[in-house]
Amino acid sequence: FNLNLLVVGESGLGKSTLINTLFNKELYKPKEAKAAAEEKTESVTIKTTEADIEENGVKLHLTIVDTPGFADQVNNENAWKPIVEEVNSRFDQYLEFENRINRTDYQDGKLHACLYFIEPTGHSLKPLDIEFFLQVHKKVNIIPVIAKSDTLTESEILEFKQRILADLKLNNIEIFQPTVYDNDDEETVNNTKDLINTFPFAIVGSTKEIQTKDGRLVRGRQYPWGVIEVDNAEHNDFVKLRDLLIRNFLEELREKTSKKLYEEYRTGKLDK
Amino acid sequence: FNLNLLVVGESGLGKSTLINTLFNKELYKPKEAKAAAEEKTESVTIKTTEADIEENGVKLHLTIVDTPGFADQVNNENAWKPIVEEVNSRFDQYLEFENRINRTDYQDGKLHACLYFIEPTGHSLKPLDIEFFLQVHKKVNIIPVIAKSDTLTESEILEFKQRILADLKLNNIEIFQPTVYDNDDEETVNNTKDLINTFPFAIVGSTKEIQTKDGRLVRGRQYPWGVIEVDNAEHNDFVKLRDLLIRNFLEELREKTSKKLYEEYRTGKLDK
Ligand SMILES: Nc1nc2c(ncn2[C@@H]2O[C@H](COP(=O)(O)OP(=O)(O)O)[C@@H](O)[C@H]2O)c(=O)[nH]1
Numbered sequence A, B: 001f002n003l004n005l006l007v008v009g010e011s012g013l014g015k016s017t018l019i020n021t022l023f024n025k026e027l028y029k030p031k032e033a034k035a036a037a038e039e040k041t042e043s044v045t046i047k048t049t050e051a052d053i054e055e056n057g058v059k060l061h062l063t064i065v066d067t068p069g070f071a072d073q074v075n076n077e078n079a080w081k082p083i084v085e086e087v088n089s090r091f092d093q094y095l096e097f098e099n100r101i102n103r104t105d106y107q108d109g110k111l112h113a114c115l116y117f118i119e120p121t122g123h124s125l126k127p128l129d130i131e132f133f134l135q136v137h138k139k140v141n142i143i144p145v146i147a148k149s150d151t152l153t154e155s156e157i158l159e160f161k162q163r164i165l166a167d168l169k170l171n172n173i174e175i176f177q178p179t180v181y182d183n184d185d186e187e188t189v190n191n192t193k194d195l196i197n198t199f200p201f202a203i204v205g206s207t208k209e210i211q212t213k214d215g216r217l218v219r220g221r222q223y224p225w226g227v228i229e230v231d232n233a234e235h236n237d238f239v240k241l242r243d244l245l246i247r248n249f250l251e252e253l254r255e256k257t258s259k260k261l262y263e264e265y266r267t268g269k270l271d272k
């Protein structure tokens, strides 16, 4: 199985940490404090990481496309461009492959989902978020998440989610929605509806093992006032994100990419 | 006594909340969720709020200059301009007043300090932060703070502070440093040094009263995993910021503004 994941968001929103947490593997090393003199790149770059992992007994070939520099400049006017070019180029590679006479040695490079990190301001989406979504939502399954959601109280999270959904609706932005099949068993239907009702997921990432007050060893972040637990559904939506991305809906993400998003791209390209 | 404070930082960093917390007064109403359709301004605007407050038995006439829109656009290239114009215009107003024959009815509008909110990424200063500091540090006492510092663990805060100080040093940016007078009593000297060693302050703001597990009623933020207390020095540097800004160093801020920053501006202006 392949999972090709596009990861986008401002620097410092915990993207590397979350990827390591999702796959329980140190795919991204902690950023060493670069000397203050080594300044960041002056534009958006595309960085690809590959790994073979096993998730729930299933072998997964993982490709993560990271986009350092996005939203980090003083002027972010074309931040989306290199990313859209990457999405398109992977579609083009597949189009070219499809047209070959000899089609063995198949490599599916299409991006199955875009994990987009929203800064936990508590207010609303930013113009840059909206601009990016508009450029990408018809080409990749967008899964927006509220980054570092331990910054927000439970009521702030509820309000923020409402506002984000309203912003998306106002701008006609489509985000990935798992399908609810009415002929499925009740438990599956309820699980899927519950996932959808929790969008966008408010997540926390950490690979550190911390001991809670009552002695359990958990992945979390330790503060003087308490320990936030990554895998605790009372504390954040991480387990739901893992569910969506790599347990129950991976097939749907890949299928929607091939059968809908790629086909629309191909038609658009061949029509020209 | 006058305190004229410039408040700068990206939307959603808790600036309004912090101002209300500092002066224990609802100077800024909580932003009502504006309909998603009412989008923010497309540039930086200058918004002034005045209030008379009493702090520790001292009457204070407070003027807060807020700068909505700063850092919120896709392109923030000239975000600093309207702010520098505001700083200059207040210097000009004083220059004009100084030259009057009849100088009663004195109103000191010069900005005594700029409270600059740094996003708690945990990485380093951003290009926009540095650009702003360079435009402003010779005109206003800069007091940078790490906003919403409850996002960071204690060790992350220490590292982040080190990195911010290194970034400032590398770019030759001067921030406000209270003076240590060697002939002062030991306690004052130690307090001042301790304040300086804590720069930049990592703060949390809240006007909500929460009950802690051990029954105390405190200002703080309530999370499922614990209560962070604003006025608890173990939890964040808020009390030190209040100390610097409105208790022990207000006079030094005003004096440095009149005797050094304004004089340098005046000389620069008259020299042309
Ligand atoms: N509060 C909070 N901090 C986090 C979380 N995940 C990561 N961090 C911290 O945020 C900082 C930046 O994380 P990093 O993964 O390097 O962010 P990236 O720049 O987006 O890749 C580090 O200090 C992390 O420990 C989270 O879920 N909550």
Ligand SMILES: Nc1nc2c(ncn2[C@@H]2O[C@H](COP(=O)(O)OP(=O)(O)O)[C@@H](O)[C@H]2O)c(=O)[nH]1
Pocket: A121, A122, A123, A150, A151, A152, A156, B010, B011, B012, B013, B014, B015, B016, B017, B018, B031, B147, B148, B149, B150, B151, B203, B204, B205, B206, B221
């Ligand atoms: N985690 C955290 N959240 C805060 C803090 N101060 C304010 N907030 C929350 O952050 C959101 C934005 O605060 P606000 O004061 O409106 O920010 P402003 O846009 O900078 O004026 C609100 O949901 C606040 O409750 C803080 O110190 N820590």
